[in-house]
Amino acid sequence: MSAEGRYAACCDVGGTKALLGLVDVDGQVLARERYLLGEQRDPQDMVEELAHRFRALATGAGLDWHKVLGVGCSAAVMADIERGIIFSAPNMLGSHRDVPFRQLLSDATGRPALIEMDAYAAALGEAWKGVGAGVDYFVYVVVGTGVGAGILMEGRVYRGWRGTAGEFGHATIDPNGPQCNCGRYGCLEALASGPAIALRAEGALVQGRQTVMSAMAGDAAITAEVVFQAARQGDEVALDVVRQTVEYLGIGLVNLIHILNPQVIGLGGGIILGGSDLLLDPLRREVVRRCGSWVDVRGTRILATSLGEDAALLGVARRVWEEFV
Amino acid sequence: MSAEGRYAACCDVGGTKALLGLVDVDGQVLARERYLLGEQRDPQDMVEELAHRFRALATGAGLDWHKVLGVGCSAAVMADIERGIIFSAPNMLGSHRDVPFRQLLSDATGRPALIEMDAYAAALGEAWKGVGAGVDYFVYVVVGTGVGAGILMEGRVYRGWRGTAGEFGHATIDPNGPQCNCGRYGCLEALASGPAIALRAEGALVQGRQTVMSAMAGDAAITAEVVFQAARQGDEVALDVVRQTVEYLGIGLVNLIHILNPQVIGLGGGIILGGSDLLLDPLRREVVRRCGSWVDVRGTRILATSLGEDAALLGVARRVWEEFV
Numbered sequence: 001m002s003a004e005g006r007y008a009a010c011c012d013v014g015g016t017k018a019l020l021g022l023v024d025v026d027g028q029v030l031a032r033e034r035y036l037l038g039e040q041r042d043p044q045d046m047v048e049e050l051a052h053r054f055r056a057l058a059t060g061a062g063l064d065w066h067k068v069l070g071v072g073c074s075a076a077v078m079a080d081i082e083r084g085i086i087f088s089a090p091n092m093l094g095s096h097r098d099v100p101f102r103q104l105l106s107d108a109t110g111r112p113a114l115i116e117m118d119a120y121a122a123a124l125g126e127a128w129k130g131v132g133a134g135v136d137y138f139v140y141v142v143v144g145t146g147v148g149a150g151i152l153m154e155g156r157v158y159r160g161w162r163g164t165a166g167e168f169g170h171a172t173i174d175p176n177g178p179q180c181n182c183g184r185y186g187c188l189e190a191l192a193s194g195p196a197i198a199l200r201a202e203g204a205l206v207q208g209r210q211t212v213m214s215a216m217a218g219d220a221a222i223t224a225e226v227v228f229q230a231a232r233q234g235d236e237v238a239l240d241v242v243r244q245t246v247e248y249l250g251i252g253l254v255n256l257i258h259i260l261n262p263q264v265i266g267l268g269g270g271i272i273l274g275g276s277d278l279l280l281d282p283l284r285r286e287v288v289r290r291c292g293s294w295v296d297v298r299g300t301r302i303l304a305t306s307l308g309e310d311a312a313l314l315g316v317a318r319r320v321w322e323e324f325v
Numbered sequence: 326m327s328a329e330g331r332y333a334a335c336c337d338v339g340g341t342k343a344l345l346g347l348v349d350v351d352g353q354v355l356a357r358e359r360y361l362l363g364e365q366r367d368p369q370d371m372v373e374e375l376a377h378r379f380r381a382l383a384t385g386a387g388l389d390w391h392k393v394l395g396v397g398c399s400a401a402v403m404a405d406i407e408r409g410i411i412f413s414a415p416n417m418l419g420s421h422r423d424v425p426f427r428q429l430l431s432d433a434t435g436r437p438a439l440i441e442m443d444a445y446a447a448a449l450g451e452a453w454k455g456v457g458a459g460v461d462y463f464v465y466v467v468v469g470t471g472v473g474a475g476i477l478m479e480g481r482v483y484r485g486w487r488g489t490a491g492e493f494g495h496a497t498i499d500p501n502g503p504q505c506n507c508g509r510y511g512c513l514e515a516l517a518s519g520p521a522i523a524l525r526a527e528g529a530l531v532q533g534r535q536t537v538m539s540a541m542a543g544d545a546a547i548t549a550e551v552v553f554q555a556a557r558q559g560d561e562v563a564l565d566v567v568r569q570t571v572e573y574l575g576i577g578l579v580n581l582i583h584i585l586n587p588q589v590i591g592l593g594g595g596i597i598l599g600g601s602d603l604l605l606d607p608l609r610r611e612v613v614r615r616c617g618s619w620v621d622v623r624g625t626r627i628l629a630t631s632l633g634e635d636a637a638l639l640g641v642a643r644r645v646w647e648e649f650v
Contacts, residue, residue: 078622137486149584153483160586161462164622171580172615174500183617255496259474259584261485290497292508297403297489 006069008320009054009109012118012312013037013046013075015091015145019309020053022063023317027129029310031061041094043104051108070324071105071113072316074121076146081163084115112324116316118142119166120157122268122305123150125314131266131303139262140311141168143249144269147189151260169193173251191248194271197224197241204237211237228275242278249279250286257291257300268305276304331394333645334379334434337443337637338362338371338400340416340470344634345378347388348642352454354635356386366419368429376433395649396430396438397641399446401471406488409440437649441641443467444491445482447593447630448475450639456591456628464587465636466493468574469594472514476585494518498576516573519596522549522566529562536562553600567603574604575611582616582625593630601629 007030012019020033033053037046050073058065077089084102086093093099106113116124123132123140132138138152147169151158158165169189170182177186178199190196201213201222213222213230230238253265272279284302291298305311332355337344345358358378362371375398383390402414409427411418418424431438441449448457448465457463463477472494476483483490494514495507502511503524515521526538526547538547538555555563578590597604609627616623630636 137490151584153478158478158483158585161588162586162622162624165462165584165586167583167586167619168580170583170619172576173497175498175576176501182619184615251497251500255493255580256584258492258495259476259490259581260483261487261490261492263486290509294492294495294507297487299487 005064006067007063008317009058009068009071009111010313010316010320011050011054011071011073012121012309012316013073013092014118015076018050019313020050020057021310021313021317022054022058022061022068023314023320025321027314027317029313030063031057032310033057041092041096043093043096043099043101046093047101047104047108050105054109068109068111070320071109071111072121072320073101073105073113073115074118074312074316075115076118076148077101077115079115079117079163081115081117081159084113086115114316114319114323116312116319117150117163118312119148120150120159121313121315121319122311123152123266123315124157124318125307125311125316126266126268126305127152127155127315128318129314130305130307130311132264135262135264137260137262138264138266139256139260140266140268140305141253141256142269143192143194143267143271145194147193147252147269149256168252168256171252171255173248173255188248188252192245192252192271194224197227197245197271198222200241200244201227201238204241209237211235213238224271225274228278231278242275243282246279246282246286249283250290253283253287253302254290257287257298258294261298262300264301264303266303266305268308268311272304273308280304330389331392332388333395333397333642333649334383334393334436335397335638335641335645336375336379336399337446337634337641338398338417339443340401343375344638345375345382346635346638346642347379347382347386347393348639348645350646352639352642354638355388356382357635358382366417366421368418368421368424368426371418372426372429372433375430379434393434393436395645396434396436397446397645398426398430398438398440399443399637399641400440401443402426402440404440404442404488406440406442406484409438411440439641439644439648441637441644442475442488442491443637444473445475445484446638446640446644447636448477448591448640449482449643450632450636450641451591451593451630452477452480452640453643454639455630455632455636457589460587460589462585462587463589463591464581464585465591465593465630466578466581467594468517468519468592468596470519472518472577472594474581493577493581496577496580498573498580513573513577517570517577517596519549522552522570522596523547525566525569526552526563529566534562536560538563549596550599553603556603567600568607571604571607571611574608575615578608578612578627579615582612582623583619586623587625589626589628591628591630593633593636597629598633605629
């Protein structure tokens with residue numbers, strides 16, 4: 001089937017919102033839409049809404065729906081990617097389990113479909129059109145509500161035995177660290193994710209330290225975004241929280257570098273998108289410092305995403321182009 | 326070229342001794358020799374001694390040297406494996422650098438040659454004839470004087486950008502831990518290698534704790550072997566040292582499991598060979614405990630080497646068979 005005039009219908013479904021995009025063979029996003037997910041997380045309703053919005057998006061952009069090559073969906077799932085079955089995806093599908101999501105999506109759209117884990121999708125997208133392009137050994141690390149990674153070896157996803165490779169948010173960084181929502185202590189996710197950053201700031205407030213963050217947050221809870229804003233104003237407490245975050249992320253990245261020796265580590269996710277001006281250069285210095293005498297040998301470059309929120313869209317688009325052409 | 330009657334000449338060169346083996350196409354070791362390396366570490370002398378001993382070993386076993394398919398050498402090296410150049414190998418070659426070892430070995434033996442990193446060689450050997458056989462995602466961890474790993478994905482070595490993947494002995498396990506010989510703090514190697522185990526036992530002695538280890542070691546320094554012997558007699562100090570070792574190795578393995586999701590982790594090296602009765606079951610329990618709610622998902626099996634000291638020999642033999650047939 002020729003690629004002429006055809007496109008992939010892709011979505012990246014998060015916990016509260018979904019990003020839709022129609023992507024051509026060159027990785028151009030021809031049309032894009034973001035929408036908030038409702039409270040109801042019935043899989044059948046979800047695929048029907050996706051199908052409806054995909055068609056409307058195509059029509060609005062003057063694209064013929066019959067020219068859709070296939071549909072791809074990225075999400076934070078525990079899944080059998082090959083068979084397209086989502087075992088569990090609490091943020092996306094609530095308590096629904098063992099959902100044949102690929103089949104539902106294909107039935108609703110009338111086109112072949114595939115699913116992909118969000119960190120792997122973003123890694124594939126960056127490897128196609130972003131900071132991982134042309135890189136044989138590439139790791140893409142997502143730092144947001146959670147922390148995860150997609151590992152690529154010569155363009156192929158390193159999935160692991162049951163498809164859960166890259167869950168390095170649950171690597172122990174400090175055995176004496178705070179408890180993680182997985183139940184263990186000192187996981188990277190419990191030290192450097194958005195909620196962990198917010199929690200450390202709250203902790204400083206409870207200790208009575210003077211900071212502009214209380215006024216900034218007002219009645220609302222402190223978020224990582226508030227921490228970053230305060231740090232940009234020179235607030236010492238916020239700067240301390242940022243420094244600690246850099247230190248923990250630095251340990252995590254150096255561990256990845258020693259184990260995987262990637263040429264490039266790409267960084268994305270909400271925390272990086274929202275705080276790269278505060279995090280990136282200090283993180284590079286921390287990695288160099290922690291690599292010690294290894295730094296010349298490893299030489300891994302650390303780069304912020306160049307695709308931003310489109311990374312996962314492009315990753316599933318790439319898979320659609322590879323599998324359905 | 327037919328495999329009929331042919332064999333691979335393989336060696337595993339360590340810091341003080343070398344193991345030689347002639348290996349047939351089925352992975353049978355037809356003849357084996359171990360010898361101590363001299364103080365002198367001249368590369369030319371070393372390959373000539375290897376060539377001489379290979380020929381003598383073949384003759385002694387009634388094998389025709391002309392039937393040697395190729396020569397393979399495993400060692401703890403920093404090297405360009407493809408070009409066969411050893412950049413640095415302090416234990417094996419002292420201060421010699423940028424040694425074209427593959428070419429030297431080929432010239433000295435008159436056969437095509439290859440070199441391989443020791444942890445990768447052992448991983449390949451176990452994947453061929455040991456605990457990694459038939460396993461798509463296999464990691465082999467060597468715990469000895471150092472700590473390292475070989476990562477296999479569907480039988481292929483995951484080498485990383487500059488061929489240094491698997492150096493997880495220098496992953497940080499405890500940021501507040503002791504200094505490693507790499508200069509950083511709390512590396513797994515500084516907590517769980519043979520010298521680290523011995524050092525922790527010495528530390529307990531310095532604190533004045535009662536232990537049979539002082540009498541056991543006599544005038545000599547305490548070694549990991551002494552710790553294991555004392556632990557087997559129920560010595561509380563030695564048992565504490567073993568328990569801490571299990572804890573640190575447990576953190577390291579769980580981190581590997583989260584990042585790589587292997588089906589099987591094989592364990593080898595001097596510390597495992599010498600202490601598996603004390604380490605293996607507690608380590609499995611520690612990993613289950615630390616995986617928490619992930620344990621059913623991960624399901625990684627932890628198995629001690631079934632090839633022991635032959636693992637690396639068989640790994641280079643496998644590469645010789647793959648590349649030179």
